[in-house]
Amino acid sequence: MKPGRKIILNIIVVLIAVATFLPFLWMISASFMQAGESNSYPPKLIPDNFTTEHYENLFGRLNLTTYIINSLLISLGVTFFSLILNSMSGYAFAKYRFAGKKKLFSLLLSSMIIPGQVTMLPVFLTLKNIGLINTYWAIIVPGMASIFGIFLIRQFAMSIPDSLIESAKIDGAGDVEVYLKIILPLCRPILLTLGIFTFMGTWNDFLWPLIVMTDSSMYTLPVALANLMGEHVQDTELMMAGSVITILPVVIVFLLLQKYYIKGIMMGSVKG
Template structure:
């Protein structure tokens, strides 16, 4: 029994180490002096930890601007997505209107189609609307999502109808019912949706790559990909840039871990 436990924890720790090594190495290298990460024998810990690389990102390279772009797009996308999808998800889950279930089924068809099929025409459409190379254009695809509507709907389905009806009989309008009863009750799943949207907007690469053509509009991942072309030899600098991109995502995840995990399992119950 004892040796079985040792083996079990050895496996658990081994997998944890394999998972963490790339991230830990990124942290270590980001604090090394230029050239240190490409000196043999390899060092895993910086000899004299330095913030030089981080300073470099903000002074000689203008990564603060890209950071601000990422924050702006991500925050706006998150707010938009929560408002739009919560309203729609609640309507599909709880309001009675003709054609509701047929409409919802039609919408779920969208889950079968990869977004990339429409990406080129979407680019042309936004070009006609003058939205290429604008923040608005960058955040449009995150605003409404079938996954988000689905997530809210599943949760809203469990709201007790009596509660809503009682408020209606008291003369509350549908908007009051939504604002004063529905929203406070489904807040947990709204946080889940917000976390999902935040992380997917923060991490996304392909859409911003297509729609944001000027480098002063670029998000962090785009700026990082460009830098990695010019500064391929500056390992330590690139690792500092990666840290700057990874850290906000990790922190948001750690803060809202429970909500995020709930979204994963809720989505998998009925694909």
């Protein structure tokens, strides 16, 4: 190996890292600049006059706390319910025997090719008729179960040895007890993986919350941010502060639990 090659490869890797991170760096520094300061040429990366006024504005006048609470409760709600429902049926698909199981499971898997947008109008009309539009349930209820989630849990639960379940049943444990005391604890890693996926997916989602939350007090953070953009398109620094607040929670969750997140991507790609 030529020594020059090693240097070149490492330089390329660093350059890509810079290109990946630069937009975030600029977002963070612009969010601390005074109004109008980021409109400079050449672009600045360090604020002349450091200020937190945009954050104060967002949390004060612009009511961002409401949207953070909305986003948090909705994301946690979807995550909580979908972990329970998906783990129950993922376990059933992995370990129970019943007529038509294979057919049912492949019907579920193959229907994943249908884009979610197809269902949006009928689901919206249904939710409107039962009065759930502009409530958290409009996002939580349709998100309570997912085919991807069932698939993920099933793949994992299949590796649990039957003998464990058998011996528990011989000891007199019922189906629910087996699920609660054996399956759930053993599934901890995959539950974490699915939990992170669901939480981040719900937090980041835009189209569905945009449709079902028409009352501004019910907006999620991304919807509020897009709406703010319409009114404050000139206020670069304010918009950057809003972006920092929107992105920060998911980045923290990812950095803390990245091992489980990466594992989920791999598992999802194993079978496809």
